[in-house]
Amino acid sequence: MKNFIIPVLALTLLVACKKNPEKPVPNVIDSMAQAKEKNIETAAQKKKTDVAAVKTANDEILQALKSKDYKTFTSFIHPEKGISFSMYGFVDPKEDMHFSKADFEKYLPTKTLYTWGAQDGSGDPYKATIKDYLAKWVFSTDFTASQYSFNQFLAGGNSLNNLKKIYPDQDFTENYIKGSEKNGGMDWKTIRFVFEEFQGKQYLVAVVNDQWTI
Template sequence: MKRLFIAFAAALLFISCNQNKPSEQKTVAEKPVAKKTQKDSIEAVGLKALKALKEKDYSGFASCFHPVDGVRFSPYGFIDPTHKHVLAKDFLEAIDKNWTLTWGHFDGSGEAIKMKVKPYIDRFIYNADYLNAEKKSYDEFIGQGNTINNLKESYPQLHFTEYYFKGFEEKYKGLDWTSLRFVFKKHENAYFLVAVIHDQWTV
């Protein structure tokens, strides 16, 4: 009799467990899966580039460069076709061999910007903590100075992000604002940088 009772209890437990499984599986199956948008993908690449710049991980930053087109670097908001344009391997080689490159021209004096890569990054790319920027935007401009901003004319139909600080010292009344813009282009189902543009107030 005791054995019969144990067998009956075991059968009830088995039936109960199997009745619960479908509902549990149904709950899991019904959970919505968030789909990654184009904006999400682009902003993720921008975040990766900013983290690499902050950590001075130049190989990590170069891994974000477009494999075919490379990256054009613009020291100010106006993009000139003569501004420095490099592939990732050339960028890293310039750092490794400590080359001095010509990046464009200084605002005001018009003198050539001849700098090694790391000092250029500190002055004209990651000159502020853009990873923790005051404002960030996608396909919208924030910083507006007196330099012509020709990003959309230079890169029509491409997407961009901007990272912006309104200024740091009250005495300058906002004239020390600064921003960094990344322009992205798709290659084999992934997005890469094709332009890195620093902007600020110019004379």
């Protein structure tokens, strides 16, 4: 009886195979790889779009500072997080000046003096109105003629640069003015803008100046 069952089972399988001819089976691994590549391409394309948007914002902000168009500058301040200012490369969230967008707009036209930090060398507090700080410190030289970089530092001095530690998830730009030969290149200056996207637009969350320090 057992010997009879085995041939019948084999015959049943053979008939089933004839009724259901073998079809090509999709290569699951290849499909997953293609999907992954597509996601990478999409992400890369989105990053390119973001990079272009950041560059555009960077240039518009520089032009606004050059022409003292502070209304345009203010329009780039993050609506929810506001903006912080660092006099030098070391960012100190506890000590650096910070404004909400509303407060910046409110006090921009006033003669209110703020202490923005301590001047390198003397250690004296640097006091100025918002407009004077923007004109005399932030845009102390024509940065529209600077060398641009995205998420990369071009300048480096003897002070600690902790921007990436404080803003690990944000994009930043650097606008670098090379130092002169007569001063051994030590009179370089740079301005960094830290951006964060909000509702499809790139906004400023920080402005960081840097230069050679004693």
